[in-house]
Amino acid sequence: xxxxxxxxxxxxxxxxxxxxxxxxxxxxxxxxxxxxxxxxxxxxxxxxxxxxxxxxxxxxxxxxxxxxxxxxxxxxxxxxxxxxxxxxxxxxxxxxxxx
Numbered sequence: 001x002x003x004x005x006x007x008x009x010x011x012x013x014x015x016x017x018x019x020x021x022x023x024x025x026x027x028x029x030x031x032x033x034x035x036x037x038x039x040x041x042x043x044x045x046x047x048x049x050x051x052x053x054x055x056x057x058x059x060x061x062x063x064x065x066x067x068x069x070x071x072x073x074x075x076x077x078x079x080x081x082x083x084x085x086x087x088x089x090x091x092x093x094x095x096x097x098x099x
Contacts, residue, residue, distance in 0.1 A: 024097035025078035027071040031062050032091045043088040044070065048081065072097050 029040070037059050044055035048070060061068035070092075071081050078094045085092035 023075065024072055025075045025094050026069045026097045027078050027081045027085070028093050028095060029058065029062050029068050029070050029085065030091040030093065031066045035090060037063060040090065043085065043090055047084045047088060 029044075035043075040059045040062065041052070041055040044050045044058055045052065048055075050058070058068045058070050070085075071078065075094070082092045082094050
């Protein structure tokens, strides 16, 4: 008795989603009545590596609009940035990136 040769389906490889495919998260700095504007600029430069002009732009957005999205990427890195900003006493949260 011979064994029948039946074609087997090849398993589809499971791959981790690339950063472009993974759900993105954003780090949002919120306005607070405590921190001076110059301090917020300094923290954004140190924690996120922003140039002076970019840090100042985000600080002004926080001051005028009450919030600024300062970073977008993977959840793990968003959490790390949020915690680092909080260590410097900025009010920061993460949110799923919509859109």
